[in-house]
Amino acid sequence: MLFRSVKDQGQCGSCWSFSTTGAMEGAHFIATGELLSFSEQQLVDCASTLNMGCNGGNPLWAYKYLKKHDAELESAYPYVSGTTKTAGTCAYDESSATSVKVQSSASVTQSDQNQMKAALAQQPLAVLVEADTRTFQNYSSGVLDSTACGTSLDHAVLAVGYGTDSDSGLDYWLVKNSWNTTWGDNGFIKLARVDGDGICGVQMGPSFPTSN
Numbered sequence: 001m002l003f004r005s006v007k008d009q010g011q012c013g014s015c016w017s018f019s020t021t022g023a024m025e026g027a028h029f030i031a032t033g034e035l036l037s038f039s040e041q042q043l044v045d046c047a048s049t050l051n052m053g054c055n056g057g058n059p060l061w062a063y064k065y066l067k068k069h070d071a072e073l074e075s076a077y078p079y080v081s082g083t084t085k086t087a088g089t090c091a092y093d094e095s096s097a098t099s100v101k102v103q104s105s106a107s108v109t110q111s112d113q114n115q116m117k118a119a120l121a122q123q124p125l126a127v128l129v130e131a132d133t134r135t136f137q138n139y140s141s142g143v144l145d146s147t148a149c150g151t152s153l154d155h156a157v158l159a160v161g162y163g164t165d166s167d168s169g170l171d172y173w174l175v176k177n178s179w180n181t182t183w184g185d186n187g188f189i190k191l192a193r194v195d196g197d198g199i200c201g202v203q204m205g206p207s208f209p210t211s212n
Contacts, residue, residue, distance in 0.1 A: 002025075002026040002124055003022055003026055003124050003160045003176060004022070004025055004037050005181075006177065006180065006181050006186070006187030007040070007079075007178050008082060008178065008179065008180035009040075009081075009082055009178040009179065010081070010082020010083060011083070011085045012044070012054035012084075012085055012087075013053075013055050013056050014040060014043075014044050014053070014054055014057075014081055014178075015155050016043075016057035016058055016059055016061075017040040017047070017051075017057065017062065018156070019059050019126040019127070019157055020040075020043060020062040020066070020126060021043070021071075022160075023123075023124055023125065023126040024100070024102065024209055024211055025124075026123045026208075027210055027211035028211040028212075030123050030211075031210070031212055036073060036100070037073060037074040037075070038071045038074060038098075039071065039072040039073060039079070041078060041080060041081060041088070042072045042090075042092060043057075043062050044079075044081050045091060046065065047061070047062045047066075048087075048090075049061065053081070053087030054081055054085060054086050054087055057156075058128075058156070060105065060207055063102045063105040063207075063209050066102040067102045067103075067105075070094065070097035070101055071098050071100045071101070072092065072097045073098060077092075077096075099212070100211055100212060101211065102210070102211060103210045104209065105207060105209040106207065106208060107205070108125065108206035108207065108208070110203070110204055110205065111196050111203050113193050116173075116198075116206050120159055120206075124158050124159060124208070125159040125208050126157075126159075126206070126207050126208065127156070127157055127158070127159045127175065127207075128154075128155065128157075128201065129153065129157055129175075129191075129200040130151055130152045131155035131157075132154055132155075133150050135148045135149045135200075139185075140184060141185050142165070142190065143165045143170040143172045143190045143191070144189060144190065144199055144200070145170055145199060146199065149199055149200040149201075150200065151197045151201035151204065152201070153205060157176060157177050157178070159175050159176075159206065160176050160188075161173075161174040170193075172191060172192055173190070173191045173192075174188060174190055175188060175190070175202065
């Protein structure tokens with residue numbers, strides 16, 4: 001398994017940090033065989049160049065921070081912004097950090113499901129979706145195959161796999177959200193694999209880091 005269990009961002013627009021740590025955890029596991037849980041709070045508090053803490057951000061910008069700073073573990077720098085609803089003062093401590101950094105990062109060819117599938121076969125991908133519609137928010141099971149979801153990207157999540165649904169026969173992306181296991185299908189959603197931008201725009205902005 002290249003990803004950890006579903007987390008909960010709470011009352012903070014920090015989805016970008018959870019998408020980033022998920023991608024980093026997968027990249028580090030591939031490099032070392034060790035599955036760690038990296039700190040979202042470190043990114044919310046410290047990766048402030050272009051990112052805006054609880055007011056949004058982008059994994060591509062967070063990768064740049066992690067190229068310069070070692071990742072801290074969640075246990076050393078725990079997540080609190082889901083409760084406080086705001087970013088805190090950066091408390092990065094080099095002495096308690098891991099030695100894990102982003103070595104490089106790349107974007108997958110936009111709106112190309114074949115390229116996304118090839119990349120996802122190697123490691124989890126940080127992806128962007130539109131999540132402000134009832135179509136997405138009310139999802140509970142099965143494969144979501146509706147253009148009503150929209151493609152105005154506003155939420156970062158983690159694509160962790162793909163497959164074919166045994167009930168509907170639809171090909172899908174398996175996506176891990178950061179809204180706790182009470183949302184969706186135990187915290188996950190299956191988005192139909194279609195050509196173009198993808199359901200909810202999932203194929204519009206996939207990216208991934210490499211790690212030591």
